[in-house]
């Protein structure tokens with residue numbers, strides 16, 4: 001994955017507000033300082049990734065039919081991960097995000113319609129990010145600070161909208177291609193082979209074959225001395241708009 005282009009501080013031109021799409025009830029327009037940063041979930045003990053071998057598992061495209069099963073596995077193992085969710089799926093599966101949040105997982109934006117943001121207008125990019133962001137805030141009480149652009153497709157225009165919406169862009173540096181190879185043994189092997197300090201590992205909790213790989217992945221991580229953390233625990237404070245692929249020192 002190419003390193004992040006440093007984003008210029010020159011702001012984008014004025015962006016038309018989203019059309020009056022049906023808005024989520026009770027959402028607040030302004031983002032105030034009262035918004036808590038992500039990654040400080042209740043009961044989460046602080047992990048110092050300067051001292052420990054940390055890596056982050058991330059799960060995209062949900063929540064889906066297997067997400068609750070995954071949450072049970074993670075809860076039993078007392079492991080926290082990061083979910084990058086699609087707005088309509090979160091709204092359909094009411095309660096899953098709140099549950100994940102209560103368990104200390106981090107929730108980030110994977111947009112409304114899972115489109116290549118680089119192909120959209122500035123105002124459409126804004127809308128794709130913003131509505132999912134609001135859904136996450138409504139369902140968890142916490143404003144997300146992370147965006148995973150679908151397909152990892154980004155450019156300076158996407159970065160500008162991400163910066164406006166105060167979300168950092170989180171790509172990955174380990175990809176087991178679990179969406180293509182729906183084989184639990186293959187996915188398990190590739191994820192474990194990709195373990196390294198500072199890794200951000202891409203998976204998809206909408207595939208039962210991937211969810212089934214997680215127990216062995218967790219065991220291997222523990223055996224190899226890794227501490228599994230959320231993306232914000234791994235990266236610390238992230239800069240809105242900036243692209244991160246890992247936390248290699």
Ligand code: NI
Pocket residue numbers: 060061110114150151
């Ligand atoms: Ni995706």
